[in-house]
Amino acid sequence: MTFAWIMLASTLNFFYKLPSSNEFVDDEMHSVELDPIDTSIKQLKVYITGILAFYATILGKPNTSNSQCIWCDLRPKFLGMKEMLTSASKWTIEKLKAAKARYDFRTSRSRAKTHKTEKGVSASPLITAVEPEDIMFPVLHDQIGLVNKSLDHMVAYVEKHVEKLGDGHAKTRKDLLAAEKATEQALDELDQSAVSTKDLEETMDLYEQLYGLLDKIFSDLRKILPSEEELVDLEDAIKYARVIWIERLQISCTPKAHALFDGHALEQHKRVEGLGDKTEDFVEHGHQLGLRDERRTWNIRNFEACQRSQIRNTRRRNQPIINDIIVQVTEGRNGRM
Numbered sequence: 137m138t139f140a141w142i143m144l145a146s147t148l149n150f151f152y153k154l155p156s157s158n159e160f161v162d163d164e165m166h167s168v169e170l171d172p173i174d175t176s177i178k179q180l181k182v183y184i185t186g187i188l189a190f191y192a193t194i195l196g197k198p199n200t201s202n203s204q205c206i207w208c209d210l211r212p213k214f215l216g217m218k219e220m221l222t223s224a225s226k227w228t229i230e231k232l233k234a235a236k237a238r239y240d241f242r243t244s245r246s247r248a249k250t251h252k253t254e255k256g257v258s259a260s261p262l263i264t265a266v267e268p269e270d271i272m273f274p275v276l277h278d279q280i281g282l283v284n285k286s287l288d289h290m291v292a293y294v295e296k297h298v299e300k301l302g303d304g305h306a307k308t309r310k311d312l313l314a315a316e317k318a319t320e321q322a323l324d325e326l327d328q329s330a331v332s333t334k335d336l337e338e339t340m341d342l343y344e345q346l347y348g349l350l351d352k353i354f355s356d357l358r359k360i361l362p363s364e365e366e367l368v369d370l371e372d373a374i375k376y377a378r379v380i381w382i383e384r385l386q387i388s389c390t391p392k393a394h395a396l397f398d399g400h401a402l403e404q405h406k407r408v409e410g411l412g413d414k415t416e417d418f419v420e421h422g423h424q425l426g427l428r429d430e431r432r433t434w435n436i437r438n439f440e441a442c443q444r445s446q447i448r449n450t451r452r453r454n455q456p457i458i459n460d461i462i463v464q465v466t467e468g469r470n471g472r473m
């Protein structure tokens with residue numbers, strides 16, 4: 137009976153403390169009237185959050201996160217091309233399984249050692265209970281990726297047109313002078329790439345606008361329950377950033393850029409009522425812990441021994457009893473002070 141009570145209580149929407157038998161005879165307790173029990177079934181929605189490489193692996197598309205989109209099957213060379221978006225269809229678990237079957241059929245008939253993937257698919261999906269559309273756009277890692285990419289682009293521009301270092305490679309003027317013929321030819325090329333101060337200022341202005349927009353976009357994507365007005369505002373910002381990225385600065389459209397500029401991020405942000413509470417920041421925290429472990433064990437040459445040491449450390453870090461003792465000791469120390 138008590139067990140049934142606990143089961144029932146745990147399904148209720150409110151928190152109610154079960155009274156002990158003594159409390160039942162208490163007059164005050166008898167006067168308490170409970171709200172009618174809400175027996176409606178609440179559906180839980182499950183989302184997956186993580187980084188693109190992890191998503192690609194669980195969808196059966198390992199090692200494709202730098203070329204293929206997670207959510208649609210748009211061909212890599214069409215990423216960022218608005219007019220080609222209609223040629224893509226959204227991935228579902230069923231479609232992924234069908235692609236894997238086609239891949240298996242093709243590879244079984246071929247003698248080649250390596251095989252072309254089927255739109256990125258070369259393995260079975262690992263998690264079939266969650267559809268790809270419920271795999272969340274990685275707000276933090278997309279931001280890191282886009283900002284790094286556009287910074288590299290800007291540095292290459294400045295090296296080529298202002299510092300005249302060639303295509304941003306390691307060739308410095310000093311190296312060029314060492315070979316006179318090459319120097320003359322290279323300088324000729326560089327002269328042709330010279331830009332006017334006006335062009336330079338305009339281009340730098342575009343980068344400045346782009347960073348302002350990216351700043352706004354990624355902080356907006358961290359909102360929970362965005363209002364209609366905020367969504368329109370965000371859509372405009374993405375549209376402007378897209379024009380600068382693809383048309384004006386002509387930075388290449390990677391899967392990360394495609395996910396933001398071709399609509400996946402905004403569609404999800406609307407549908408799941410804000411990506412703010414579904415971000416993958418914890419992954420970055422995990423990366424840092426991993427890096428620390430790697431640094432701690434860098435001198436262990438034997439791979440197995442190195443892995444054992446890292447696993448031992450992770451286990452120790454996640455051990456509730458040890459963590460509890462750490463909290464008690466810290467509190468005790470604070471109390472004494």
Ligand SMILES: [Zn+2]
Pocket residue numbers: 205206207208209210394395398400
């Ligand atoms: Zn896509």
